Amino acid sequence: MTAPILGRRLSGVAFPRTGVASRRTGGGSLRTGGPRRPPGVASRLAVAVLLAATIVAVGEGVVVGHLATEAAVRDAVTRAEQDVSAAAARSGYSSDPAEEMASSLRHLSARADVRQAELVDGRGTDVTAAVQALPGDDLGVTVPVELEGRPAAVRVVLRGEPITDRAADLRRGCLIVLVLGSLLLVPLVFALGGLRLVGRYHRVVREARVDRLTGLGSRWAFEKDLVRHTEDARRGRTPLALTLVDVGGVEGVRDGHGHRRADALLTRAAEVVRNLRGGHRAYRVAGDGFAVIMPSTTAEQARSTTAGWPEQIAAEAAPLTADVGVCALGEYCPDAETLLIGAEARLDDARDRRRDGPPADRITDEDLWDLGRLSDTGPGR
Helix, strand or coil: CCCCHHHHHCCCCCCCCCCCCCCECCCCCECCCCCCCCCCHHHHHHHHHHHHHHHHHHHHHHHHHHHHHHHHHHHHHHHHHHHHHHHHHHHHCCCCHHHHHHHHHHHHHCCCCEEEEEEEECCCCCCCCEEEECHHHCEEEEEEEEECCEEEEEEEEECHHHHHHHHHHHHHHHHHHHHHHHHHHHHHHHHHHHHHHHHHHHHHHHHHCECCCCCCECHHHHHHHHHHHHHHHHHHCCCEEEEEEEEECHHHHHHHHCHHHHHHHHHHHHHHHHHHCCCCEEEEEECCEEEEEEECCCHHHHHHHHCCHHHHHHHHCCCCEEEEEEEECCCCCCCHHHHHHHHHHHHHHHHHHHHHCCCCCCCCCHHHHCHHHHCCCCCCC
16 A cells, blocks of 8 residues: 555644543543633734733833932922022122021921021032931931121921922822823724734735635645634534545646646646535645545535545546545544544545555554554555
8 A cells, every 4th residue: 555645745734732621422422622712913912012011110110119209309409409599699688698598597497398497507518409318208408508708508407208298299190191101002002003913914814824826725724724623523513524635647747748737737626626615615735635624514425525526626637636535523533633644544545446446455444543554654655
């Protein structure tokens, strides 16, 4: 027995293990739990954007807390400097500068955010204000001034509570802006190009699902759809059949008449398969191999439907030949992988019957479990 051409070309198909529990029951039916469908690209993009925005917001929240405290301290210090400078300017125009400065400092000390304001010795004081942290979150600010032509300084002790409250207000406002920005980021991303990205993704997926030469479904689409239809059939306990079609003679036409002639005949054979599929989707799964997934179809129905396919393909795409292998979901082929193996075995059997006549050991469903039959090192290879 020769190795199946289509079987070798599909030998690299790796069907995912869905983790769905299955077991044989008394009637040969299968009990399964429905698989969870993966989210779409739009949902994934939205989750990714929202997650990134959340991470950025949390990081910025920590930074904002530090910046808000700095801003509140800077505002308080700047206000104290401005008040002291204004008091020094008023004293310069007064007939009694010392009394005017003392009056200004009394008014400054009466403010709710100031604990104390006093005139101190200004010798050795910097030309810029000096800030000192004090116990209880208070803040000491020493501002150099000139009083009656002599250097002096005003020391203002700012209460810590107003500064802390001001920092909390700034932090709260910034966090509100960040949260709103994060929530608006998802629709903004979609509005500025996310929808276009999703559209391009879906267009690429649609193109990947179609074979460009024949217009049938692609091998990638076949692998995805076979797993999906198998899971649906097992979950709904409905029949499912898989038909493989192997077209022969393409290499000879290509060698004798060129690629264009071979592609034209292969396209014609694909057109025949498309016309005969009976509402089921057809796929090009190898260079000269096709597949038809037949939901709600038993093995007997599939064999009856495909019985005349080889003759019709040979008649409409001469000099090409065709062989057909059919396998149905059941006790011996309970999942996508074994369903494909069974169809390949049937295809191999059909090819041998066409070439050598009916074999003495025609395969049965039990033979499908002998995986060595489909390997390059199995019996008869």
